[in-house]
Amino acid sequence: MKFRKKPVVIEAIQTAGDKESIAALIRFFPQLRVYPAHFGIKTLEGAMESSTGDWLIKGIKGEFYFCKPDIFEETYEEDALARERLARALAKTSFGPNAAGSYLPMVDTLLRKMEEV
Known part of the structure; x- marks a missing residue:
């Protein structure tokens, strides 16, 4: 099988x-x-x-x-959806209701910093 x-x-x-x-x-x-x-x-x-x-x-x-x-x-491939989900989640927080796309640079920075922790 x-x-x-x-x-x-x-x-x-x-x-x-x-x-x-x-x-x-x-x-x-x-x-x-x-x-x-x-x-x-x-x-x-x-x-x-x-x-x-x-x-x-x-x-x-x-x-x-x-x-x-x-x-x-x-x-394996990079989990690009995780990056997008994190950006959408940030858009729903106190950071503001902006379009999720505007949070992608912040998400990229956070993901890089997470690798350092």
Whole structure:
């Protein structure tokens, strides 16, 4: 039989070797182990290692795992709807009843800042 993945939203960050990227990875997953040539995590299935460029994914139940870039690209796409939903939600708050489109720059800034936290 063939199966199709259910459309779910995940959080993910791509691994890189520079200090800022490593700091963002550690904020995303504080238990991350940083080695000279790879990153390491403990998962439900055991220890996993990744290379620079792999994606660290937080699954729908809070589990973490690595994914190779080519598989990630074939499997996932950016959740553009989340960005639009956030803009519409801001339009309904005390920020004012402006058109949701005017909040997209604010949403983009918030999403970038969320990656830093």
